Amino acid sequence: MSSPQSPSPLRWFRALRRTRLGEPCLKTYPLECEGLLRRARVTFQAGHTLKESFRVAQLGAVVRMLEEHESDFVDALGKDLHKPRFEAVVSELILVKNEALYAINNLKKWMQPQHVERNLSTTLDECLMVSEPLGVVFIVGTWCSPVETCLVPLVGAIAAGNCTIISPSECTAHTTQLLHRLIPFYLDNECFHVILAGTRDFPEVVELKFDHVFFTGNRSEGTRIAQAAARTLTPVTLILGGKNPCYVDQDCDIDTTAQRIAWARFHNAGQSLVAPFYILCHTTVTARLVQALKCCLTQFYGSDPRESSSYGRMVNLDIFNRTKNILWRSGKVAVGGQVIEAEKYIAPTILTEVTESDPIMQQDIFGPVLPVLTVNNVDEAIAFINKQEKPLCVYAYSSNSKVITRLMSETSSGSFCSNDSILQSLMVALPFGGVGASGMGSYHGRYSFDTFSHRKSCLLRSTRFECVTYLRYPPYEDRNLSLMTWASTLSQKSQGWCHIL
Template sequence: MSTPPRRWFKALRRDRLEEPCMKTHLLECMELLKRARAAFQAGRAFDESFRRVQLEALVRMLVEHECDFVDALGRDLHKPRFETVVSELILVKNEALHAINNLKKWMEPQQVERNLTTTLDECLVVCEPLGVVLIVGAWCSPVQLCLVPMVGAIAAGNCVILNPSECSSHTSELLHHLIPSYLDNECYHVTLAGVNDLTEIVDLKFDHVFFTGNREDGGRVAQAAAHTLTPVTLVLGGGKNPCYVDQQCDITTTARRITWARFHNAGQSMVAPDYVLCHAEAKAQLLQALRCCLLQFYGSNPQESRSFGRIVNLENLHRTTDLLRRSGKVAVGGQVNEADKYIAPTILSDVIDSDPIMQQEVFGPVLPILTVNSIDEAISFISRREKPLCVYAYSSNNKVISRLMSETSSGSFCSNDSVLQSLMVVLPFGGVGASGMGSYHGHYSFDTFSHRKSCLLRNTCIECVTYLRYPPYEEHNLSLMTWASSLSQKSQGWCQIL
């Protein structure tokens, strides 16, 4: 549980973080799972005080090694320190502190209202941990997407096997070395398995699998989990998040918020607006406002800006470059530097539904603009496609916002801003349909990693009534039970059989 000496950690950064991420083999995963299973069965993670200590240690790890996380994310994604601190470290700390402050309340059994049958009994819902859970994080926000679900799993009393993405290798190595130094070594483990090894790992049989990533890999994980009847939570980025811009909106604020959300982390985000459906009357104004925002945010040469990131690897760079070159017309940006893994913040105009960039999620700094002539056309366009993780709407007309919220289906919805709904501890976040299943954040994370067990604590003193249910069955007994049910229905609005 002690922090490693500073001299040791400096040596680790120098010697290990320069090397490729060392993969964990299947046999090692089996051994870690065995240890975690033994710890869970021994009840090691059940006590409230133990969970609280682990969450506090997680916060301390983020505070004491802030510079190391900034360094690792800088190496993986050229991520600016500001973005790392705000969207990764502070977010996880908020989740952990929220769990610490509410843990006692979350763990308390919930009383259920008594009825005619249970007047002398006690009905409870008890939240118990699931067991050993596997959490698979994504590379685009490698700290947040690993540790936010882990906070929920720890708070719920589970043991955890955490598998960060191999794409963000420096951050994965950092988590691999830091977590054993802060958290319990029997209950919590970090593996470095590649995405191609995930199905074999899932086959080892966990009590829950939490996966964040693309739809293709998520489908394979879900299929593997189904073989062992393992429940899963999937947060998938395989869809496209639409953003409607109405002719009635504050164009300056709209452009500023869309630009921040789309080009944050060089566009590598599962929750960023993936394309804009712009009302024809607002298109010219929006394009001009977006140009001004890009100049204001990143200067005339974004490649020299300290506020703009890089693509995680050449594979993603080539895929994104291919999409932008075969779609629409470049209105802003479009420059590519392969050696620097750099794609300039790019806006595409004159995009149509059949363009290649509209067939895949864009994990890069490219924003396609499509034109619609009415709110009805926008709703129809969104509804024809698979359900996205997020829907965004910018309008000063409350009726427009209300229609988009109620007439489209998505994992989450946000009006007049972007991304923030996915960061709040008080709101559940997750997908629906093609964008996933299940949710997390705050209390919803605790629920995701808990089994809500129904408990009836009966009293034996009313056997003089309950004997009516026993064989041999008599019409007289049935008449009495029917009469009792009718009384229950009149007094409580529902029928209760003894």
Template sequence: MDHTQASPSPARWFRVFKRTVSTENPVRKTSTSSLCEEVLKKSQDAFASEKTKHYSFRLLQLEAILRMLESHEEEFVAALEKDMRRPRFETVLSEITAVKNEALYAINNLQKWMEPEHVHKNMTSLLDSCFVQKEPVGVVLIVGGWSFPIQLCLIPMIGAVAAGNCVILKPSEITTHTTDLLHKLIPLYVDACCYHVLNSEHGELLEILENKYDYMFYAGDRNTGRQVMQAAAKHITPVSLVLGGKNPCYVDKSCDLTMAARRIAWARFVNAGQNSLAPEYILCHSDLKDALIRELCCCVREFYGNDPRESPDYGRMASAEQYSRVKNLLCCGQVAFGGQTDDGERYIAPTVLTDVQENDIIMQQEILGPILPIFTVQTLEGAISFIKKKGRPLAVYAFSDNIQVISHIMSRTSSGSFCSNDSMIQSLYTSLPCGGIGNSGVGVYRGKYSFDTFSHSRACLLRNSTVECVTYLRYPPYVEKQLQLMKWACTLSRNNSWCNIL
């Protein structure tokens, strides 16, 4: 259910990589660049053949992706267990089922999505055919994330395939077993000329970004997102960025505290907290704080037992670098409960922090781990003011039985998504868009929104060449009567009623 995460500094890796190339192996950069360019050339040639434009071809590819997931579900489960000690339940629900639903939604609606979208006309186009034709943009580069490596690769890929594009997929190298499985399976199921999976042999991310693609999609951290956008700007390439942020969660006095605690704890600690849609911090009245902490602690014991380290339902950090970064955040504020770590297992216990300061490091970066700070506010206005200071996040959450409170927070804040009385569940709805705003991202995807994102909306006007009953009025020499007639033919009325008829 994640849509982005902070990746361990690819810029630093690239600097080290360049030094290694220049001093130890001057051939490697050329060879890896050539491999990537070769894949790009194959994709461009395949797109030029126009076979991806056909409905039957797109449908076959979508059905093949669905078949791959159905046939190899347990292999994906095993791969993520090795990468993150991910429980099978979480992998099947948030990865396999989510992607299968996305593929089925596209299969069921593809024909309708591909149909021309007819538009309203005015008097000058009364005899014409006016419509918008959705065309594929070309070769799409998709850079997937590591926190949910199957869905962050395959959900955008499904949208790009449905829209008729060729795809070059770059999964994260952090979840190595899952990436290796995608690299092995995808060419066995989809057209090997149109769809390619890059691995480390094809070069580092920044090296891959140097090439010219027709569209670039990236789900990850802001720093790398800026690098993707800079690379896209060199070639004026359109780009979608699904980035993270500080997702606030307001808990109102009127809500069912036990229910709120269960839904917040689930969202924050599922996948060991490595989820960019999870609540990043809680805002509640000072009178609620102690009771809410007790409820959250009870939820953790209910979910994972007295020692979550022993629970088969609790995962681990995806990498040593991710573990070290999140562990360092435990120095902020005071630990209300949790806080235990194990370097050997990359284990961090579900943790709630109090007395955190707004300028602490944990409030300056996305957590992406099982840590949840709690702040107190005295009024709803104080909570809204606090939220606005942190920029526009990927999601805003509000728990309240007062519909006016919910409406007030929704209307006074801005975010990629909004959810009341639950957390993260909006990501399960294929018909809802996913994406950020401002610092949390550019563009949206999921379902029809993915199809539109990876399509070019081509304006089409098919004119009648034999009738000049109106169009002759535009020709010189100009006279005032012609101008008045043209204004009458072209100008919309305030209620647009006759346009609706046409």
């Protein structure tokens, strides 16, 4: 399949008029959003997004945008989060490209009607489900992973045939402005728009009445968006942060466990919705695990992480101060604890002697702090996890398969991963989303396509066999009711005789 053509000069000119390179991007107000929504809806209703060729071309344009501007994205993420190039490419750009390429390769299959298995009642009928696009959808990204949380849902929205308005996080100004400049160059200017809205504006924007809202972020903002969406009966997908527990069993490879936990907790300076939030460690291996984690941090970031090119910074002073204040009021610092406000720097920190009542266990913290609590056995760990609200992720490290099975089956969470962390949230073949307080709905791969589609049930039948179906018509007679009741009892064995009536 040939790659889509480069943007035309006319499209470049139109996009340039909207926001010239180098100029600051101005905030988009709800009134302007209403105009963009109206434009997108007119385009959608004209059927512009329905063709497979259009969707494939737009998905290919997303891939080209990331490839042709990789250095720009790396630079923007570096300015916003001090994110190392390795992390920017692996945890942001490659994820989006994988999603887009997977969608391109499978789109034809996804778009085909799905036939329902025939039975005696539908022998002469056709029962199928047709996936149709929802319309104009609103995607709100978060600052933790500003490219991935905007563009991975966008891939699903494009694949499903929707027009889309995207709102990247105002906290990551450089990445947001880059998306605002580049998307008009690569994607259809009538179907896809980027707005620059603040979190306080989201409820008012949502009330403009989209066909779906996809939000990634914290619980308080997600709650406000869900409430605003409910007022207009707008369906929502919410991917919300929370306290992801990580159980470390006495039977596990401590060195490997420490490496995988340290990588997951401290990449992007701990600013992640899916990282382990706290450790429930078996009391017999707590000291060994803490020592192994300390060795990992030295191995990863050197004796002074501040000097490491592989370690990030907090996104802004607000989040820096919140993390710093809670850090100093919880447990005992075993490793790290240093902070430098001018650099928004917080060293990778491990806390021991943490209790359930400590401030860090009462609030959601997106920062490089890892509390370690002790438990005597897996029963205590399960009981502790189940006392909390349902998390986005549960992690368990053990070489005992029975322990893993118990954690997986006896706790409830959006996702589960054993003997590693985060990876389950990145796979295109697995749905990812929350449950309960950690959100609703899911995405990735086919599940993104389904999230942004309406699966319409269709029954196609002829007007033949009216000699049988006449039994359902008035005037109602006991004889007809007896026949239908008899047919209904047969349906228990023969899959739906009565439905043909």
